[in-house]
Amino acid sequence: xxxxxxxxxxxxxxxxHLPMADESLTGLQRASEDVDLIRRIRQGDTDRFADVIxxxxxxxxxxxxxRVPADHVEEIVHDVFVRAYFGLAQFSESVAIDHWLAGIxxxxxxxxxxxxxxxxxxxxxxxxxxHRWMDRVLATQxxxxxxxxxxxxxxxxxxxxxxxxxxxxxxxxxxLVHLDGHSVREAASxxxxxxxxxxxxxxxxxQALRKILSTSLRRST
Amino acid sequence: xxxxxxxxxxxxxxxxxxxxxRSGLSVGAVDVTQDVMRxxxxxxxxxxxWIPAVLLDQLVWRTATIAAAVVxxxxxxTVGVFEPTSGESAGLLAEEFESTPLxxxx
Numbered sequence: 001x002x003x004x005x006x007x008x009x010x011x012x013x014x015x016x017h018l019p020m021a022d023e024s025l026t027g028l029q030r031a032s033e034d035v036d037l038i039r040r041i042r043q044g045d046t047d048r049f050a051d052v053i054x055x056x057x058x059x060x061x062x063x064x065x066x067r068v069p070a071d072h073v074e075e076i077v078h079d080v081f082v083r084a085y086f087g088l089a090q091f092s093e094s095v096a097i098d099h100w101l102a103g104i105x106x107x108x109x110x111x112x113x114x115x116x117x118x119x120x121x122x123x124x125x126x127x128x129x130x131h132r133w134m135d136r137v138l139a140t141q142x143x144x145x146x147x148x149x150x151x152x153x154x155x156x157x158x159x160x161x162x163x164x165x166x167x168x169x170x171x172x173x174x175x176l177v178h179l180d181g182h183s184v185r186e187a188a189s190x191x192x193x194x195x196x197x198x199x200x201x202x203x204x205x206x207q208a209l210r211k212i213l214s215t216s217l218r219r220s221t
Numbered sequence: 222x223x224x225x226x227x228x229x230x231x232x233x234x235x236x237x238x239x240x241x242x243r244s245g246l247s248v249g250a251v252d253v254t255q256d257v258m259r260x261x262x263x264x265x266x267x268x269x270x271w272i273p274a275v276l277l278d279q280l281v282w283r284t285a286t287i288a289a290a291v292v293x294x295x296x297x298x299t300v301g302v303f304e305p306t307s308g309e310s311a312g313l314l315a316e317e318f319e320s321t322p323l324x325x326x327x
Contacts, residue, residue, distance in 0.1 A: 046261060053254045061251045066243065074251050081257040086264075137235045138228050146235065155239035162236070179240045213232050 034097045042088055052097070053081050059098055060105050067109040067175060076112055080105045103190045106176065110191070113168035126216055130158050134217060162212050170205035177202040178209075 034055075040048050057077060064076045083104050091100055133154035140146040149155065163171050176187040177198070188198040 046265060047258070049261065050254050050258050053257055057251065057253060066240070074253060077251055078253045078256055078260070081253060082260050085257070085261050134232060137232055140231075147238075150235050150238045151242060155235060156243060159236040159239055179237055210229055210233070213236075214229055217228065217232065 031096060035093050038088065038091060038093070038097070041085075049081075049085055052084075056098060056101050057081070060101055063102055063105040064109060066180075067106075068112055072112065076105075076108055080108050083108060099189075103192065106172065106190045107192065110168055110172040113171055117168055124161070126158065126161055130154050130161070131216070133158065138217075158216075162209055162216075165212050166205060166208055169201055170208055173198055173201040174205035174209060178206060 034052075037048055037051055041052070060077050060080050061073065064080065065073050068076050080101065084101055087104065091097075133149065133152060137146070137149045137155075140149060163175070166174065172191060173187060176182045176190060177184060182190070184199050184202060185195055187202070188195045191198065193201075
């Protein structure tokens with residue numbers, strides 16, 4: 001990935017800018033420093049990896065924080081950096097380090113949900129408050145009313161409830177493509193899957209989500 | 222009651238905007254630097270604890286594959302060598318009958 005896409009690679013929609021820890025550095029400076037840093041670590045200066053963590057952990061926390069429950073964020077961020085360290089041999093200098101770390105973060109979160117699925121944790125049902133929230137959203141007439149409903153806690157809970165019913169694969173693709181607003185190609189690059197696979201999954205995941213929401217709407221009326 | 226596509230779309234849009242507006246936990250609240258560096262140093266200074274585990278894992282799988290292949294070959298050879306043909310078995314049966322005295326032969 002070229003340097004120009006260094007900062008924009010995680011930006012798919014307004015408000016999704018994921019800034020670096022030190023915004024004062026320009027993209028070029030940062031990329032050059034990163035390459036130098038990674039070279040030193042590869043040559044055996046392990047302690048310099050702490051600089052990589054300090055520089056990019058906010059970036060990783062933002063990605064992980066949107067994907068796993070809050071009480072697991074720290075543990076997953078930890079795993080992301082440990083994986084990154086032991087995967088340094090595979091790091092290509094032609095790829096921006098934030099994009100490379102974003103890929104590891106996305107895949108680590110995907111593994112988290114796969115492990116959860118294996119444990120078969122039950123998905124709790126929606127409460128009356130959630131059903132009432134859906135009714136209120138459908139009844140909104142103005143943008144202000146709509147935005148007010150969007151900001152409520154029930155919105156986040158209904159989304160989490162719906163996502164938990166999806167397979168880990170569908171969840172990962174739906175989050176990247178439909179919620180984060182990445183292109184299919186970007187999502188494929190982050191997940192390490194083929195573009196065709198992500199395209200098919202994105203369509204199926206959306207259909208699955210619509211079916212889940214449709215069923216819950218029918219129950220709420 | 223069947224909900225229209227518009228209603229479903231509106232709900233999807235609400236959930237998407239909710240996701241995008243979510244501030245989540247404060248990024249400054251998490252600092253894993255010390256823990257990660259400790260884990261890395263532990264792993265790199267004690268290679269004997271994890272490298273043999275990886276090697277043992279590989280060894281077990283490779284041995285199991287080779288053992289399965291050997292058992293398969295032996296089983297095929299055993300069946301191929303020791304299974305008598307139908308002509309041979311008929312001949313042996315005839316010899317058996319001829320060599321056995323009948324009741325009236327005594």
